[in-house]
Amino acid sequence: MPVEACETWDCVSYLTQLMVCSPNTSDEALLDDLSFELTGDRFVQVDERSERVGTLRPLQHEFGGWKAASGCVWAGVLDHANEDAILVHLAEQSWAEPDTIQILIKTEDEREFRLYMIRNDRLVLCSPEPLPDE
Secondary structure, rough: OOOOOOOOOOOOOOEEEEEEEEOHHHHHHHHHHHHHHHHOOOEOOOOOOOOOOOOEOOOOOOOOOOOOOEEEEEEEEEEOOOOHHHHHHHHHHOOOOOOOOEEEEEEOOOOEEEOOOOOOOOEEEOOOOOOOOO
């Protein structure tokens, strides 16, 4: 889904919330690498003058309760992010178990998160179901 809300730099920010969940802690290195790459300009929306979009951070120790979370969850709020490029990048990674990766993403214009998963080496929108064009 292309982001078209900010066509000029007059828009102060355009936020995207991103969460990536994996049941395998071995995937943390991939998420750490992505977080580092988000500090560069690779994932900035086209025509934006920003040099970076933000970072992700691990949330394993942020959950309530007495026990540690299994797997890994990384999340962040990104600014002027090219979400298509991020989704393609996530789909192309060498995950320990690709079919278990859950990607939740929501732009500031959306009311709910979209859930993507990798199925048969393709990124698939699982929820919400796309609305028919009006």
